[in-house]
Amino acid sequence: MKVEKVDVVVIGAGPSGAVASSLLNKQGKKVVVLERETFPRFSIGESLLPQCMTYLAEAGLVDSLNSQADALGFQFKNGAAFEKSGEHTFFDFTDKFTEGPGTTFQVKRADFDKLLADGAAQQGVTIRYRHTVIEVTEHADFMRLIVIDESGETYTVEAKFVLDASGFGRVLPRLLDLEKPSKFPVRSSYFTHVEDNIDDANFDRNKILITVHPEHPDVWYWLIPFSDGTASIGVVIEPEKVVAAEREHQEILFDYINQVPNLSQLLKNAKAIAPARQIKGYSADVTRLHGERFALLGNAGEFLDPVFSSGVTIALRSACLIAPVVNDLLDGKEVDLATQYAEPLKQGVDCFKTFVTAWYDGRFQDVIFHKEQDPQIRQMVCSILAGYAWDTSNPYVAHSERRLDVLAKLCKEYQ
Numbered sequence: 141m142k143v144e145k146v147d148v149v150v151i152g153a154g155p156s157g158a159v160a161s162s163l164l165n166k167q168g169k170k171v172v173v174l175e176r177e178t179f180p181r182f183s184i185g186e187s188l189l190p191q192c193m194t195y196l197a198e199a200g201l202v203d204s205l206n207s208q209a210d211a212l213g214f215q216f217k218n219g220a221a222f223e224k225s226g227e228h229t230f231f232d233f234t235d236k237f238t239e240g241p242g243t244t245f246q247v248k249r250a251d252f253d254k255l256l257a258d259g260a261a262q263q264g265v266t267i268r269y270r271h272t273v274i275e276v277t278e279h280a281d282f283m284r285l286i287v288i289d290e291s292g293e294t295y296t297v298e299a300k301f302v303l304d305a306s307g308f309g310r311v312l313p314r315l316l317d318l319e320k321p322s323k324f325p326v327r328s329s330y331f332t333h334v335e336d337n338i339d340d341a342n343f344d345r346n347k348i349l350i351t352v353h354p355e356h357p358d359v360w361y362w363l364i365p366f367s368d369g370t371a372s373i374g375v376v377i378e379p380e381k382v383v384a385a386e387r388e389h390q391e392i393l394f395d396y397i398n399q400v401p402n403l404s405q406l407l408k409n410a411k412a413i414a415p416a417r418q419i420k421g422y423s424a425d426v427t428r429l430h431g432e433r434f435a436l437l438g439n440a441g442e443f444l445d446p447v448f449s450s451g452v453t454i455a456l457r458s459a460c461l462i463a464p465v466v467n468d469l470l471d472g473k474e475v476d477l478a479t480q481y482a483e484p485l486k487q488g489v490d491c492f493k494t495f496v497t498a499w500y501d502g503r504f505q506d507v508i509f510h511k512e513q514d515p516q517i518r519q520m521v522c523s524i525l526a527g528y529a530w531d532t533s534n535p536y537v538a539h540s541e542r543r544l545d546v547l548a549k550l551c552k553e554y555q
Contacts, residue, residue, distance in 0.1 A: 498545075
């Protein structure tokens with residue numbers, strides 16, 4: 141069997157794969173992206189965070205996003221709104237502690253992912269669609285991959301380094317036995333796209349709306365509007381709370397939406413334009429984020445929870461962190477993947493993890509719905525919600541658990 145030799149194989153052409161391959165291609169490395177699907181293909185996770193724009197700019201992919209956003213129905217986004225039992229609050233991402241972009245987009249992921257992949261290809265990256273990695277073996281100086289192409293033929297690639305950007309496909313964790321259970325409880329998400337027909341003049345389409353169930357504070361909903369009058373809607377819930385016997389996903393989703401007055405009113409004229417879907421037990425973790433000749437990016441490594449839309453931000457951050465390290469390694473320089481990649485990435489992931497945990501145990505809900513908020517603390521919290529979870533000059537990043545716990549107790553005491 142003929143063996144193809146390349147510098148880097150990237151598994152997956154989603155956002156982290158597109159950015160990592162673009163950055164390495166710019167350094168003259170021979171990069172091949174192997175993507176199991178054909179683009180465009182459906183994916184969830186439509187609400188970007190402003191920090192993403194910095195990473196896309198670094199890879200040379202932000203201009204096409206800005207220029208094509210309107211044509212693709214992407215919605216300008218400047219913040220996040222929250223609602224709970226008639227209480228409303230919102231965060232304006234331009235009013236934050238950390239410098240950097242304060243606006244971004246709410247995107248249809250099928251078109252967004254294709255836009256980035258096409259941009260990487262236009263820069264010279266080789267992307268092979270409908271190519272599936274079925275076997276991976278580690279060697280001292282390379283990784284050997286067995287791949288099935290679109291016609292069902294098998295071939296071999298040897299790469300000096302492999303990046304797993306396969307997202308929920310989690311190719312290397314499966315093939316190299318790296319998976320471990322997440323510490324987060326198992327939750328289910330039911331979601332679809334709708335023609336929303338929202339007629340409330342006060343509804344702000346420039347923000348994602350996160351709504352808390354009036355009786356179950358660990359059950360929450362997203363409403364992500366797009367500029368063409370459609371929207372992504374979903375509910376996140378522990379499976380045991382769902383009476384699902386012989387019910388379609390769409391019936392379950394809209395049953396829960398109708399339990400919440402503000403959402404049922406906003407979506408009273410909504411019409412589903414796609415089949416409702418379910419993802420169950422989506423939180424994931426791994427025993428390690430890298431080996432001598434591979435690294436896991438984004439969701440292929442660890443996925444937390446969709447509540448703060450951190451998934452794409454973490455994916456892009458991982459791509460921008462790993463690319464220069466791999467470039468140095470291929471140039472013969474000494475690198476330390478733990479200190480240069482895994483530990484810096486984990487720092488921001490752990491910050492997000494603190495806020496996700498505090499959302500479900502109620503502490504962060506006490507904070508954001510508190511009536512009297514200190515403006516400076518609010519800006520620090522806003523930075524994290526905008527994706528700036530790696531800015532250690534922010535005390536709520538550097539000491540997230542301690543700071544958030546103290547703040548939550550104060551809010552609880554003076555509510």
